[in-house]
Amino acid sequence: MLFLLGEKVVRRVSDEGSFHCPVCDSLQTSLHIIDKNYFTLFFIRILPLEIIGDYLECCQCLHSFDPDNTTQPTYIPGLVLVLSYLMLGYGINNSKSEAAAIYKAMTDREYDEQAIQDNIVAFNEGEDLFKTLKRLAFRLNTMGKIRVVEAAYLITRALSEVEYEDRLRVNLIGNALGISLEFVNEIINRIKQIH
Ligand SMILES: [Zn+2]
Structure with a gap:
């Protein structure tokens, strides 16, 4: 007998509130979202696994925020x-x-050179990009993850001829954020069509 096993992320609204959204620059309704991974059998949820996301989302601009720091989208x-x-x-x-x-x-903000410099110092001191991305992914919704992959591809394309290893690095960034290879390809193909 064939068993179709799998995993599925289920998005749940745990709470509703309001906050000053820095993107909308106004008071907006926020949803507290919990993303939970489930073990599935024949596409039916069987067993809850780990929580993979916990963040606030603005109902107007749909950006995700860290509940402890809403000064910038995650x-x-x-x-x-x-x-x-x-x-x-x-x-x-x-x-x-x-x-x-x-x-x-x-x-849509002024270039934050200091934030870039701080990260470069951290990398020089041995910070691991992929571990940090995995930690950040906990506070990101799908739209936020797409933006991070877009930024990785855009800077790669601006600074290189995009050889195999350059493209592989973008795939690994997507993977650390929990984005499948197919979805990374889709994001990149969309950028190629626009630009
Ligand atoms: Zn907003």
Whole structure:
């Protein structure tokens, strides 16, 4: 007999509230979301596994926030993290203007050079990109994860000819965020169509 086993992420609203959303720049309704992984048998939920996400989401702009820090959407630290890591890899001095342009276009904020510098120092001291991304993923909704992968691909494309290993690195960034290879490909193909 064939058993179809699998896993499925179930999104649950645990609470509703209001907060000052820095993206909308106004008072907005927020949802407290818990993403839980379930073990499935024939696509039916059988057993709850671990909680893989816990964050606030603005009902207007749909960005995710850390419940303990709503001053910026959580994709911004993720974006800064991948930009700094890839700048370090491709050479900091010749990547500043590209990083600044991507940061401004994607966040609609002034380029935060200090945040980039702080991350570069942390990487030089041995911080592990993939472990940090996994930790950040807990506070990111899908839209936020997509933005981090987009930033990783855009800076890679701006600084390299995008060979096999460059593309593999973007896949690994997606993987650390819990995004499948197929979904990473979809995100990249969409960027190629637009730009
Ligand atoms: Zn908002």
